[in-house]
Amino acid sequence: MDKYILDIDIEKCNACMRCVFACSLARSGVIDERQAMIKIIVEKGIVIDIAVCRHCDPAPCVNVCEFDALRVEDGRVVLDQSRCTTCKACISVCPFGAIRESYGGELVKCDLCGGDPACVRVCPTGAIKYVPAHMVRTRRISSVAKTIYEYLEKIGGR
């Protein structure tokens, strides 16, 4: 089966915040921006980014984690809270600002809601879609993810 990931089109985002609230609700049962794993970055009234995990594969955060807390599983980058010590090395190398600190220093990141992302369900404009990864890579995303991939190919992963 093809791997599905989030496809972000910031030009369609109107910062309605539905995705942020839905994410927080799905994760923690309450509406609280700090518990959300997605963040809309607005500067000078303009949406400049939707900071959420692009599930890079291979991924810098997985590469840098010495605690075995991050791994790629079924095409998703998964954070295992029980192994994390909040050293935050992953935050330092994430190209997307997608790993965030929640309460008590707990780190949170998108886990794609196990395959049915809440943010996608509520997005009214199509700014966040859940699509096969190859479609994302060939279209817009991530010159960044591509570069990471090339680097990792070169050095043979970890």
Add this chain to the structure above:
Amino acid sequence: MKTVIIGGGIGGIYTAYYLVKYGYTPNDITVIAAEWPPYSKHRLAEVLSEKLSIDYTYIGIYNLLLDKGINVIHGVADKIDITEKKVLLKGGSEIIYDNLVITTGGKPFIPPIKGVNLDNNMTFYDIKDLKKLMKIRGPLRIAVIGAGLVGLTAASALKRIGASVTVYELMEDILPGVIDKPLSSRLKDYLVGKGLRIYTGTRVEEIIGDHRVKGVKASGRIDPADIVVFATGVRPNTGLIKDIGIETVRGVIKIDRTGMTSIKNIYAAGDCALSHDLITGKEVYRPLGFVAAHYARIIARNIIGTKKETRGIVPTIYENIGGAHIVRVGLSLKEAESLGLTPSIRCEETIDQISCTVVEDGAPIGYEAVGFNERIRNKAWQVYYDIHTLYS
């Protein structure tokens, strides 16, 4: 084959974790831990400033390890007998090992100045310190000595719970050794704007008081203070291995690239041991959690018999201090110079971010950034991979 791990901190529990992961019989692992459950120092400031339960500091894998069946002895190792291959515990019992892993960690360094023994002098190092600071009520005046990562995160957390905080730093800049001058100056201005008093290039000469702290005398001036928090660095906690023949450098345990000390089948990792820098290949003292975990994995590999040598560490640091993002990957200019390189630094500055690349012979060896906006536009990952490509 029995493996005994002395120390229940990050180095100790992650050695146990990786041993179990790589197939070592859990029941053959014994961790001697003075403190239990294991906790993360990275969470102390958050728990303090958000007034959360101590439980938030605990690292989840201890439950997994106990479920798997590793043995944990709540106690303190008193002596190591390398001929009989056994560890003697305070209280008289002893335990035999085939492989020994020393992860006794560090201890906070307090400079020998007058008045440091008065009541209300403390450190910001462990759970005991956190518990003390959580009891603070009312608008106290707190002096934080040292503007490194620990000092500034503590200062920022204390400010958030209502204390009036003054930070003293001996060096000319804040975060010495972590980031370089153009960044530290911007960060200092930002934090001062947020209400922290920060005195750099200031030597604390004396802690004033009768029984309790009443003030701090620094560079000739006296400021009133109710509590003094020392964040003046970490030293290795290696009293246990004195006189048994393990090679040390200024009290820090020397290890090879498999994590082994100068004595066969005795390994060491974490704040009690040296580590290898990937870029220069030199041995350095970096008392950081991920360094401990890195060597924990290497040691576990070697104990189970799949030989593995580390290529060394590329420091990767992120911290949020008072809303400012601080990123550092690879070497800073100062650290590179201290390791014998002749680097230069190139910086880009905008209204909400400053980022610098440290370069040696045209190749990047480090990246530092400080950002003041909601997010940081961060090229650290690129430099991280450049370093791995160039130096591995």
